[in-house]
Amino acid sequence: MSNALKNLILIGMPGAGKSTIGVILAKQTARDFVDTDLLIQLKEGCCLQETVNEKGYLELRRIEGDVLQNLDVENHVVATGGSAVYSEAAMKHLKELGTIVYLKVSLQELESRVTNEAQRGLARPAEQTFAQMYDERCELYERYAQVTIKCDGKCPEQIASEVDSIIAD
Numbered sequence: 001m002s003n004a005l006k007n008l009i010l011i012g013m014p015g016a017g018k019s020t021i022g023v024i025l026a027k028q029t030a031r032d033f034v035d036t037d038l039l040i041q042l043k044e045g046c047c048l049q050e051t052v053n054e055k056g057y058l059e060l061r062r063i064e065g066d067v068l069q070n071l072d073v074e075n076h077v078v079a080t081g082g083s084a085v086y087s088e089a090a091m092k093h094l095k096e097l098g099t100i101v102y103l104k105v106s107l108q109e110l111e112s113r114v115t116n117e118a119q120r121g122l123a124r125p126a127e128q129t130f131a132q133m134y135d136e137r138c139e140l141y142e143r144y145a146q147v148t149i150k151c152d153g154k155c156p157e158q159i160a161s162e163v164d165s166i167i168a169d
């Protein structure tokens with residue numbers, strides 16, 4: 001564990017399982033849980049897709065960066081949004097808060113999971129395809145990851161146990 005605050009920060013593509021696995025991991029490791037997408041929604045008073053529609057994807061990324069930089073938690077599992085890695089300052093803050101765990105999933109697996117792309121509030125330019133987004137972002141997730149878990153073919157409980165055993169070492 002890289003940090004006395006004992007937070008585990010999950011990063012990865014939309015559909016990677018950050019929100020799903022985050023809750024399971026919190027329960028498995030006796031931590032609290034926070035999903036920063038929900039904090040953004042509470043701050044804005046609307047769903048992420050509405051923020052994108054009304055203010056644009058760059059503004060959603062800016063709001064997300066702001067929420068992440070103001071995050072002040074201890075002994076939590078933090079599920080971030082897939083676009084968290086666009087803010088260098090936010091990622092620096094998250095690294096100070098805890099251990100950054102990248103949930104790595106193949107494009108093929110993600111495409112089978114994310115069937116509601118247009119309603120998910122993705123913070124990307126309108127013309128960017130999911131595959132292009134994957135190519136652009138993979139190097140960012142890898143840049144910030146302190147622990148990487150290959151998730152294809154594993155169920156959420158198995159992935160949570162793998163994270164638990166790695167951070168317990």
Ligand SMILES: Nc1ncnc2c1ncn2[C@@H]1O[C@H](COP(=O)(O)OP(=O)(O)O)[C@@H](O)[C@H]1O
Nearest residue numbers: 013014015016017018019020021113154155156
């Ligand atoms: N390891 C997994 N195997 C199969 N399906 C998964 C796995 N992890 C998540 N899912 C499914 O993928 C979808 C996206 O998961 P979610 O936790 O919302 O991802 P994220 O928060 O990273 O965008 C959900 O329907 C969830 O049930």
Ligand SMILES: O=C(O)C1=C[C@@H](OP(=O)(O)O)[C@@H](O)[C@H](O)C1
Nearest residue numbers: 014048081082083120121122123
């Ligand atoms: O990757 C993205 O552009 C986004 C992913 C979403 O979270 P999930 O990764 O939990 O789906 C959410 O933060 C927002 O809609 C933007």
Ligand SMILES: [Mg+2]
Nearest residue numbers: 018019037079
């Ligand atoms: Mg999520």
